[in-house]
Amino acid sequence: MDRTTIENAALKLFHERGFGAVKVQDICAECGITKPTFYHYVPSKDDILLRYNEEALDTVEAHVAGTDPEGPVSQLLGAYLVLIDECERIGPDLLSRITCSNLQKNHGSYDTRPTIIERMEAIITAGQRSGAIGNAGDPHQLYLSSAYLYEGLQFMWCLKRGTLTGAPSFARASPPSGRSRHSKEPPGEKPFSPGVFLGGQARATRPQLA
Structure with missing residues (x-):
C-alpha cells in the first residue's frame, strides 16, 4: 500500500x-x-484534494515553461486553457471543497508559484516588445489582473455548480467564425478574455508547444 x-x-x-x-x-x-x-x-480527506490541486499547478507550470510557435499571446491564453481543462477535470464540487478548506486555514492553494509568475510576466513582456500585446502597462500588474479575473470566474463557476455560461470561454480569444469545444456563449457575444484585456490577438485553439 x-x-x-x-x-x-x-x-x-x-x-x-x-x-x-x-x-x-x-x-x-x-x-x-x-x-x-x-x-x-x-492526514485527511482534504489533504488529498490539496495535493490534487498541486498536480493541476504542475501542469500549468509545465505549459508556461515551454515556447509557443504562435507567439506570446497564444501561450498566455494557452496557460488559461490548461487551467480551464484542469478545473473541469477536478470538477466544481471538489474545487469548492478546496476553496472551503483554504478559507478555514490558508493552505496556499491560491498562492501562484513564483516560477509561474516569472514566466507569465516574461511572456507578457515579450508580447509587448513584439507588438502582439498592445497594453503597455506593467507586466506584473497585467498578469495579476488577468489571473484575478480568471479566479473570479472560476469561483462563480463553482458557485453555479459548473453551469456558468461563458466561464469556460473566458480564456479563449473570440474567433471570427466557429466556436471552440468549450465555448457556450450565444452567437455574436464575445467572451471577455485576457487576450482582449491585454490588447492582443490569438487563435482560439489550443497552442502546440515546441
Missing part, C-alpha cells in the same frame, strides 16, 4: 459520490485497508 493508491481510490469515490458523501471508512474499504493505515499515509 502507498499514498498514491489511496489517493486514486479516494478521488474515484469523490467524483462518483461527491466529496461530502465519502467517508474515510469508504476509502479504506475501497483500498482494503484499515483507518490506521489510511492515516499513516494521508
Whole structure:
C-alpha cells in the first residue's frame, strides 16, 4: 500500500459520490485497508484534494515553461486553457471543497508559484516588445489582473455548480467564425478574455508547444 493508491481510490469515490458523501471508512474499504493505515499515509480527506490541486499547478507550470510557435499571446491564453481543462477535470464540487478548506486555514492553494509568475510576466513582456500585446502597462500588474479575473470566474463557476455560461470561454480569444469545444456563449457575444484585456490577438485553439 502507498499514498498514491489511496489517493486514486479516494478521488474515484469523490467524483462518483461527491466529496461530502465519502467517508474515510469508504476509502479504506475501497483500498482494503484499515483507518490506521489510511492515516499513516494521508492526514485527511482534504489533504488529498490539496495535493490534487498541486498536480493541476504542475501542469500549468509545465505549459508556461515551454515556447509557443504562435507567439506570446497564444501561450498566455494557452496557460488559461490548461487551467480551464484542469478545473473541469477536478470538477466544481471538489474545487469548492478546496476553496472551503483554504478559507478555514490558508493552505496556499491560491498562492501562484513564483516560477509561474516569472514566466507569465516574461511572456507578457515579450508580447509587448513584439507588438502582439498592445497594453503597455506593467507586466506584473497585467498578469495579476488577468489571473484575478480568471479566479473570479472560476469561483462563480463553482458557485453555479459548473453551469456558468461563458466561464469556460473566458480564456479563449473570440474567433471570427466557429466556436471552440468549450465555448457556450450565444452567437455574436464575445467572451471577455485576457487576450482582449491585454490588447492582443490569438487563435482560439489550443497552442502546440515546441
